[in-house]
Amino acid sequence: MDFDALFTNHLDTLKAEGNYRVFADLERRCGNFPRADNHKDGQLRDVTVWCSNDYLGMGQHPAVVTAMVDAVRACGTGAGGTRNIGGTNHHHILLERELADLHGKEAALLFTSGYVSNWAALGTLGARIPGAVILSDEKNHASMIEGIRHSRADKVLWRHNDWRDLDRKLHAVGDRPKIVAFESVYSMDGDVAPIREIVEVCEAHGALSYIDEVHAVGMYGPRGGGVTEREGLAHRIDLIEGTLGKAFGCVGGYITGSAPLVDFVRSFASGFIFTTALPPAVAAAATASIRHLKESSAEREEQQQRVARLRARLDAAGIPHLANGSHIIPVMIGDPVKCKMISDILMNEWGIYVQPINYPTVPKGTERLRITPGPLHSDADIDHLVTALSSLWRQCALAHAVA
Numbered sequence: 001m002d003f004d005a006l007f008t009n010h011l012d013t014l015k016a017e018g019n020y021r022v023f024a025d026l027e028r029r030c031g032n033f034p035r036a037d038n039h040k041d042g043q044l045r046d047v048t049v050w051c052s053n054d055y056l057g058m059g060q061h062p063a064v065v066t067a068m069v070d071a072v073r074a075c076g077t078g079a080g081g082t083r084n085i086g087g088t089n090h091h092h093i094l095l096e097r098e099l100a101d102l103h104g105k106e107a108a109l110l111f112t113s114g115y116v117s118n119w120a121a122l123g124t125l126g127a128r129i130p131g132a133v134i135l136s137d138e139k140n141h142a143s144m145i146e147g148i149r150h151s152r153a154d155k156v157l158w159r160h161n162d163w164r165d166l167d168r169k170l171h172a173v174g175d176r177p178k179i180v181a182f183e184s185v186y187s188m189d190g191d192v193a194p195i196r197e198i199v200e201v202c203e204a205h206g207a208l209s210y211i212d213e214v215h216a217v218g219m220y221g222p223r224g225g226g227v228t229e230r231e232g233l234a235h236r237i238d239l240i241e242g243t244l245g246k247a248f249g250c251v252g253g254y255i256t257g258s259a260p261l262v263d264f265v266r267s268f269a270s271g272f273i274f275t276t277a278l279p280p281a282v283a284a285a286a287t288a289s290i291r292h293l294k295e296s297s298a299e300r301e302e303q304q305q306r307v308a309r310l311r312a313r314l315d316a317a318g319i320p321h322l323a324n325g326s327h328i329i330p331v332m333i334g335d336p337v338k339c340k341m342i343s344d345i346l347m348n349e350w351g352i353y354v355q356p357i358n359y360p361t362v363p364k365g366t367e368r369l370r371i372t373p374g375p376l377h378s379d380a381d382i383d384h385l386v387t388a389l390s391s392l393w394r395q396c397a398l399a400h401a402v403a
């Protein structure tokens with residue numbers, strides 16, 4: 001199916017109706033709003049955070065902080081409107097160009113979060129492509145599930161990461177327009193999808209491929225374009241979705257794809273049209289973060305060393321963790337009460353903050369600590385964490401990994 005022709009067709013109808021909107025190129029809307037006082041709130045406990053999704057510490061990177069502060073001074077704190085009505089600033093346009101370039105796509109579109117990107121994009125594609133069927137990996141994130149539900153399109157689940165099952169299910173769907181939705185790095189198990197095989201199956205069936213790279217953008221690929229960049233597959237995926245809130249250290253989400261696809265979502269998605277735009281300062285900070293990670297792999301390399309070191313230390317201590325080929329280290333506990341208790345003791349007695357992950361976020365019996373080492377963790381932090389876990393493993397009589 002020629003999706004771009006279909007999108008263009010719909011857009012032509014919009015144009016004929018006079019409802020088609022464009023943004024002024026590099027539109028500026030900055031003002032000298034009064035600066036807010038910088039105040040410190042109450043005393044904070046000194047803990048080491050081990051469960052942050054600011055994977056590379058970019059939220060504290062001087063270039064990112066400076067970009068945000070400068071933009072707040074120049075443009076104020078808020079966008080002041082929806083993108084279509086007064087809220088588009090040159091920082092949004094620059095960021096969309098940066099994102100399109102990151103993924104080698106014609107266009108990009110910002111949303112207020114990664115959640116909203118998935119919800120709005122899948123909701124719109126499923127609802128507006130007549131007769132569409134969405135084939136969704138069974139472990140897809142809630143934002144994708146909700147988007148599909150919102151679209152009211154028919155949904156078919158395929159077994160997690162099982163491209164053969166996907167192939168069979170695409171066959172069974174037959175001649176209808178098909179959208180295949182999946183992730184690159186799954187958040188809770190940290191496992192990585194067989195993207196090449198999935199893309200080949202999509203191509204064989206003429207399906208639109210939709211990948212969520214939320215846990216991979218900034219982290220993988222020579223310029224931080226995600227697993228699709230690392231594997232040289234970005235150009236074969238129709239839509240890449242990502243977040244600015246994790247490795248890029250800011251907030252917001254986006255989609256990238258062909259110009260007609262992005263224009264189609266921009267023109268029809270209520271989650272884009274009817275909400276205040278991201279603050280320009282956030283867009284400026286995200287642009288600085290993306291640019292930095294495109295040009296420098298220092299944070300990524302440092303992060304990968306931290307992950308390798310922690311995994312080796314856990315292995316040496318016999319503490320079971322999922323080997324998954326990603327930066328997410330799930331330390332398996334398998335009991336909800338012990339999981340919560342260990343998290344509490346780590347916080348109260350060891351100054352370590354790692355949130356317990358229990359049902360319904362993960363299936364019963366697979367309760368875990370989801371640990372995310374970053375470049376800002378020192379060797380001493382890692383040693384302290386493993387010493388604490390080893391002590392708790394003995395205290396709580398937890399099973400050790402088989403060597």
Ligand SMILES: Cc1ncc(COP(=O)(O)O)c(C=O)c1O
Binds near residue numbers: 116187
């Ligand atoms: C796979 C996946 N997609 C989307 C999102 C939503 O991204 P955001 O936090 O930017 O809303 C998350 C959030 O954790 C996620 O894990």
